[in-house]
Amino acid sequence: MGRLPDEFALIHRYFAPLAAGVAGASGLTDDVCTYAPPPGHDLVLTTDALVAGVHFRQDDPPDLVARKMLRVNLSDLAGKGAKPVGYLMTTAFDASVDEAWLAAFVRGLAEDQATFQIGLMGGDTVATPGPISLSLTALGILPVGTAPRRGDAKAGDRILVSGTLGDAAFGLRLLQGTSWPLSDPVRQYLIGRYRLPEPRLALGQALRQSGSVHAMMDVSDGLVADLGHICAASGLGARVRAQAAPVSSAGASILAFAPDLLSLVLAHGDDYELLLTAPEAEVDRLVGLAGQVGVDLVEIGEMSPGSGVAVLDRDGHALDLGRGGFRHF
């Protein structure tokens, strides 16, 4: 591992500045970080692992790898309407990682720390024969007992989803070499949605504060899979109108010549939008709240007694999406 400085020098030079504003982190000179949530608040904890070649491409820009790792976890916090406070991170670097890679990786973290007003609270840096493996544990806070759970959906609830679905799936296909007749800005938009998700933090907090949301989570495994999680946890079924799934104009232009790719919109994942259920009477108000934070929120279906997710086409026939969603095994 001669490409990198000594472990402690590396932490001091690259990672300690990321912890500069964190009171309990002691500039990463200690084994631990201390933190106390404000009185009356729950801590919200989430963790994710990323492996090169599985979750990101070895040749992805390192600053974007870092920012996506952070944002994927912040998206989990957004799904509960939590306010992020900081994160711990482990990095296992292989021999391909040199100081230029590391400097860009850290620059990406610093940029997003400023964007989201969070700091590095602790971590561990080790060597691996490869591939690069990263993990991040993010901490957020919200008033005690207010986290909307997957299991909180009620029969009759309307199902709402934020933003647009499928963009990241299309962007990944483009990176993998699919050639669609798209303008360069459209290509860049889709690739950007894959590489740099936008955690819906402001929206999540506004929706939680409304007091009208039942179940809520972020869409990371794909709409059908994640709605399936809400169904399973709530002991209910769901009916979704495929045509109601929100699609960007970029996505729509692809679906115009490849309508079968609607499956990517419904079941690919990596969307990092919010998925929630709420009583029908609250839908208009929630859509209005979303508008105030500048994000679209649309109704796509409803929860029902039973089990499983039915996706219906224009004619009310159920679509077969296979297993639905990205799974690791």
Place this chain on the structure above:
Amino acid sequence: MGRLPDEFALIHRYFAPLAAGVAGASGLTDDVCTYAPPPGHDLVLTTDALVAGVHFRQDDPPDLVARKMLRVNLSDLAGKGAKPVGYLMTTAFDASVDEAWLAAFVRGLAEDQATFQIGLMGGDTVATPGPISLSLTALGILPVGTAPRRGDAKAGDRILVSGTLGDAAFGLRLLQGTSWPLSDPVRQYLIGRYRLPEPRLALGQALRQSGSVHAMMDVSDGLVADLGHICAASGLGARVRAQAAPVSSAGASILAFAPDLLSLVLAHGDDYELLLTAPEAEVDRLVGLAGQVGVDLVEIGEMSPGSGVAVLDRDGHALDLGRGGFRHF
């Protein structure tokens, strides 16, 4: 990855039972866990990464891999005198991991969860082309502001260390094929010290509660390296008497025919004992407190103005231990 069940089935079958007693973990059916420390308490957070072939051997028993991962983090909490409450874990499994491996891995976690009265609060399970990569974030609590820091040592403080040093280093050498003329129970003792460290949780809490400890941490990188961290963070130097370093009877029997291996005692790491500094007048009381929880605590040197760690032999000459301690790069 056909050797393992579907990601969600895997979580449900193997990991969810580990979260059964954790109120905020929702049986791992949600993306997040909620937790609030008791009023008046700080949360103490620590994280570690482990890679097969680096931190453990691919053929190590999986239950011991799991328990060591947990204990290494609990040892960080012990080093602050914190009481552990739970942990989050990410697992990246390669194709070598089958259900038998996983079942043993989870059995190890369950066993130590019961021992240490903690639960699984969340996690993420992914596939990797290899090697197996694990990360764990442990949470502990202690009264606000009472965590003893690395930077809290004062000039004149006596340096104390718990238990015995070097056993894990000798155990690893044995596993790597070194043939020393040792009885089987002695071999097994040393290998056990490598494979299954004993986090000094009760001792750490008793020492913190004494109010007499200045700096404290666990010895994971080796006595010289970790004492060097205390020196650097406190802006002081340290003098250690090599002969005072506590050695088990098993270790002493090796040193009897290989005295040069004292370097393993002083600078190898993986000891997971406690290292602390305290005023001279408090030493006897702290040693007595340690005795009450059944652990030896011995004085090995003192903090002084200056910088760096000097290790002195019987004649007061400084020993050269090279860089001292295990480093990753």
